[in-house]
Amino acid sequence: MTDSAPLLKVRDLRVHFASEGTVVRAVDGVDLDLRAGETLALVGESGCGKSTLARALVGLNPITSGSAELKGHTITGLTRAAARPFRRELQLVFQDPYASLNPRFTIAQTLAEPLLLHDKASRRNVDAKVCELLSQVGLDPELRARYPHEFSGGQRQRISIARALAVEPSLLLCDEVTSALDVSIQAQILDLLRSVQQKLNLSYLFITHDLGVVRYIAHRVAVMYVGQIVELRDTESLFESPAHPYTQALLASIPRVSRDERARTPLAGEVPSPARPPSGCRFHPRCSRVFDRCVKEHPDLYPVPAGSSRCFLNQ
Amino acid sequence: MTPNVSRELLRIRELSVTFVTRERSVRAVDRLSFDIQPGEVVGLVGESGCGKSVTSLSILGLHEKLTGRVTGSIRLGERELLGASASELRAVRGNRVSMIFQDPLTSLNPYLRVEEQLGEVLDLHLNLRGPAARTRMLEILSQVGIPGEERLRAYPHQLSGGMRQRICIAMALLCNPELLIADEPTTMLDVTIQAQILELLRSLQKQRNMSILFITHDLGVVSEICDRVIVMYAGRIVEQARTAELLHSPLHPYTEALLRSTPRVDVPGGGSLHPIGGLPPRLSEKKLEECAFAPRCPRAREGCRNGEPELVSAGGERLRRCIVPISEMGSARS
């Protein structure tokens, strides 16, 4: 990676909702940078805020405070009209392949829409461009006159990816895009995403709960817990020597295919709700290495090799 | 392992389930045969559409809900379940054979408190009511790791996913079933909670010497909990072996391909991923002229198109449905 200015800069982003009398702190102070051609994975369990963060970046959720900049332009806190020029740069691919495509549009119509909307094609050559897009994602262009219900989940995800690529974005947000797919199909989609990234120098913000996928596709990983990033590392460093106790517990919990007898016990307790985050360090109720300070004080992100970790042990 | 003389708990022979719609017939399960021994955990593995869920629903006669046509034999101990009367099946369900499902939210009645749901099972099968029932409920809840009176009064929506699944497990175990069918019970849970639930199932299984039929698509989970694994593809068994053997030296190209297309957490870079090309087959009623996996198989050869291979023994308890010589498996593909 060159040290060019980051493509995406997120600073102290917070997304809070009011719900049933309490404040849900879904995203509570997130900083991150993403460079061109890089894949940053956002991992975490329920309530960690990864999906909320992605949706806030594209403007589907309102932001409570903080900022995000894309190529130097602020993209948060904009009106619909002001955000429109950035719709091109930042696209989101969703998890559910069955709800992501308009059932009444043919594939050609679905793909033509972004092309025409953003002047990537004229009425005369839009069909040719649609064929090009389909080939790019590994689908037969002959299929473009068909309707979504005739395609499998994996194929629909390819079409959703094609639609996102149509506007030639610099950053693609992938929100659990392979979670609803079978393992063998997931592998196809991951390969596709990797090859497209290389060809187009795309950046990905890749949201997932599956750490195996993370290791395969991400350059860097941000582990989230109850609205905050608790560890941000280069992928291999995270897996080889996780710094934060939560990351360690997460890695230890994953069922492995080749495994000798475990001597570990699973992480106890429930994942806290972002409406009632624990005091001090949010992980302290479940942490096996907790001490007094953890209950009262809230740790910052401290530098560790190849990244940072939000734990007093790393201070 | 107990010698062959022991009586198997569940004996399935030539089970076929066909769904008939106006457009076509779909053979979801095709002449399936396997056994489950008492105290054994058997994994049923495959991707969507392979027929594993349909198989599990058929055991308890729940296939009627899916309007399927079922033939074959499902024998629980002495009793034949297929074609049994409704009252016979009701006596078995929740009692000798229990089931837990993927989504704990929809498995529990949102309008009933926990104590009412547990109470229903105790009333129906054990004729237990009042204080005796209550004692049993508290006992079972503490066995599944959620002790305390206050849980009994709770409604499902007040509980987390992990807790709901524990309640479902508690309900399933109230009558000390001989067989627990678990259909993807941890798929919708967070990773750390999944680890807790798997641990719980493992310890309960050992304590009670209960058999489990564990349905999943996740080979990692299989490794954690199953003694033996059955791999399904297009409604048929393609391989069967003890867990460690299957995962370390698979003898069917599909099992092999499945392992190679799963990203690895414990290998740098996630390992090299080899997707399986193409799509799963469309299941129809017609007899296959070739091996169902042949179109996508990296080891396919001439003979694969000459009719479906038989399921043959591969030494010990191992079974495989493939004509590729065992000596070739495990080597690099052409």
Place this chain on the structure above:
Amino acid sequence: MTKSPFQLAMQRLLRNRVAVFGALLLTLIALGCVLLPIVLGLDPSSTHPALRNQPPSARFLFGTDGLGRDLVARVLVGGRTSLLVGLAATAVSVVVGVAYGAIAGFYGGKVDEAMMRLVDFMYGLPYMFLVILIMLMFAETARGDMLPVFLALGLVQWLTMARIVRGQVLALRRQEFVLAAELLGASDARILIRHVLPNVFGVIMVYATLMVPSVIILESFLSFLGLGVALSWGQLVSEGIAVINPIRSYWWILLWPSLFLALTLISLNFLGDGLRDALDPKGRT
């Protein structure tokens, strides 16, 4: 070879024998009312003083009424009015209701709340009262003009349509493909018209079909009360009831319009149910 969701729904509809029967019956009745009087040269208003209150005969298949008028002619021509009013008033309620409900559902939040409060308020008003009021208002200015009738009835029915459409749009609004269109930078109008409404169309069709019967009944009731503007089945029914007495029963004067009314309503209901099943075979909505 490839079928759009709409074509698939039509296929399912055609396989539903009850719905097809309803559709055919409806068509038969409609064509009969429109064409037969012209083809057979029937006149609903010409009187035959010598042949008053005659039971059905070879010459007058449905009999005659108190003024000796041919009931066949009256029922068929009356049918034109009833059917026309049913269709037109439903059309009014669909146009107004869909527009209103779509906007409320699409924008949500305070806009939705305000708009639906108004609907709730109007629901609370006694609508027959309103309809009668409207009819009386226009009675002086537009004698014999059908337009007030359409408006009056349509403006009462749109409330239900608005609620239904609003619910559907609210749900669809959160669907990923709609969000994707928004993320592509499509304008609100475009999203609403090209993405949301076509997917609500099916539900609108179903409810519109089921709304026609209630409009026809409303119109019949108005006629029954003497507020109708033209010859319709409702008016004929009211005439039929007026001549019921314990001594002589002129049953045919009441029977035929009632029968036609009932058959029309039944066939519309069959068709509506069939449409609902065809458009949503899994029963999700």
